[in-house]
Amino acid sequence: MSKKKEVTIYDIASALNISIATVSRALKNDPVVSKRTKKKIFDLAEKMGYRTNHFARNLRNQKTNTIGVIVHELNSNFITSVLAGIEKVTTEAGYDLIIAHSSESFIKEIANAKNLFHKRVDGLIASLSLDTKNLDHFKSFEEKNVPVIFFDRVEQEGKNTVVVIDNDKSGYQATQHLIQQGCRRIVHITSSLKRNVYSKRFKGYKDALADNGIPYDETLLIINDLSESAAIESAMKMLKMDPLPDGAFITNDFVAAVCMRTLKENNIRVPGDIAIVGFNNDAICTLIEPALSTINYPGIDVGEVAASNLINHLKGVGNMQNTNTIIIRSNLIIRKSSLKNESYSDKRKN
Amino acid sequence: MSKKKEVTIYDIASALNISIATVSRALKNDPVVSKRTKKKIFDLAEKMGYRTNHFARNLRNQKTNTIGVIVHELNSNFITSVLAGIEKVTTEAGYDLIIAHSSESFIKEIANAKNLFHKRVDGLIASLSLDTKNLDHFKSFEEKNVPVIFFDRVEQEGKNTVVVIDNDKSGYQATQHLIQQGCRRIVHITSSLKRNVYSKRFKGYKDALADNGIPYDETLLIINDLSESAAIESAMKMLKMDPLPDGAFITNDFVAAVCMRTLKENNIRVPGDIAIVGFNNDAICTLIEPALSTINYPGIDVGEVAASNLINHLKGVGNMQNTNTIIIRSNLIIRKSSLKNESYSDKRKN
């Protein structure tokens, strides 16, 4: 029942009557150790059930081999694909991951950052919470020269490397598409404009309107959080508009899905009465009815790029100084929810 | 640009002209240190930007303060709620989390287990992959007396603690409900019967049929994985059945949603022609149309219970020997997708 003593390099060394230095080198596959001794050591280590003590190693090496990740929410299709992308790259490179999430709270994000800082992650990948006010909590990383890469929700003024899509263009494309479908009163449902993703999509929305000679009407802008109740609220606001809007560009698929459901419950036809375009290309898009047009935002690519950039930096390959902004390709996916104009649809589909 | 040297207890000690032992004790808030010295030490530590070196501490303490988690999939509503539950409890107790996922592959699960074992997690929480053949890869934990708790997908014969719901009863309830709605040819779409969750739900399905005098028809059993393509295949199989089934108990909400879509695309009405009950109570349930009846499987509770049990065990409170199986409450949620019988629906709703 009692915990068996752990095997150390000392045990292996004394069993084979060699020095710990040789054992240590052999286990790291140092070419300086002869093949014969290496084999003996490997075999015995295996037989004795040796496992490296990462604490001893990290203590000596002064690095943790760990990368911290702060995301604003776990329960999101997009975020889990980003994490998958990060994980793929980091495990391949032999790094551990500590994943923290802020639940969209500034306070929690600060706590997460502090925690990861004290855990001494070698690098950090983060996406800001909705109500993050400033980036002071990342300063300590900067001071200790721990690289930080932001993705999705970022602050672009700083000198941090950021991985994003062209939110501006995406917003423009979504809106332009709705206009081409004949929409003239297009609602824009989004979240805090303090966050780059939303402000840029908003800019794209306004630019598309302007380019089509449609005046921007601020009563058509609805800002809310990303919860189900907020989504229902937003849909209710749309329903109260007079005249009714004929299109909606909603910057989150889940919110779009809930809105659509609420509108339908109130006998509004989609896309007949109101055409809808969402954002992210989550799995729900093709499960709801009508299928949701959206902007494809490939999380896995974002994660992979962010992680491999960070790791390259840690390894000293390439410097982050000259790559400040990395833009991942995104694109509009047209489905039934925005197709008022069948002839247009035919053109696109064939 | 160069990395500033880290502050250690030596630096604090020599700055205050006291011994490192006192500093170490003070920082752990040991009552043996006088209030005066403690204050001096805390203040200076803060001012110098001291942060504990967890490696040195763990090396000395011979524990990692880390809990490993192996899940079969990250991209799942249920799993992310379990993780949220685990995280809540573990961070409160000051433990770190390493999350690994097997992507339903036995090979990867073995690799994950080996990795976490080498990282020396203090405890492990795991759910088996679909094609896990045996539990040999967990033996090393047993040998070193590292506690392992399984949840959801478990192997009940062993002497491990497991956290589950009453899958048997849930399967029975789902099927019974369909029968009460008038269904007589009920398809059961599920996954590998090697996994307890599916075999037990299957047993519940059969028992409910038997109790209602409906003979079990093995052509109505469809076994598949949980992918979108598999779900479409399953729906196609249903469509080819002659006569058509009039109900379906599907052990996964996502699969159920895809099946429902496929059926509808083929002009089958739900619940009119085929009533459907899913499993898990994912967010999609109320977004698709008709809303999906399902078994509510509260992941967050599962995670919290598993984690707090593990931690209690690690702290020596309560022994895992006498608590082998923990059953979390689950319940049937009736929505439109299974309501053929309006009067019954009214009864339930009022």
Place this chain on the structure above:
DNA sequence: TTGATAAATGTAACCGTTTACATTTTTTTT
């Protein structure tokens, strides 16, 4: 065979904590 060179192995300091045990300082008792 010898000396030079290369290859393999060994020695010992170090990474930053914790803690049993020893010592010093302060407080209390008589």
Place this chain on the structure above:
DNA sequence: AAAAAAAATGTAAACGGTTACATTTATCAA
């Protein structure tokens, strides 16, 4: 004021690796 007891602090040895530098052993040319 001295002795005894309690409180505070200090000393030094772990914990298990890594690696600069030193030493030994093997290889090869002359």
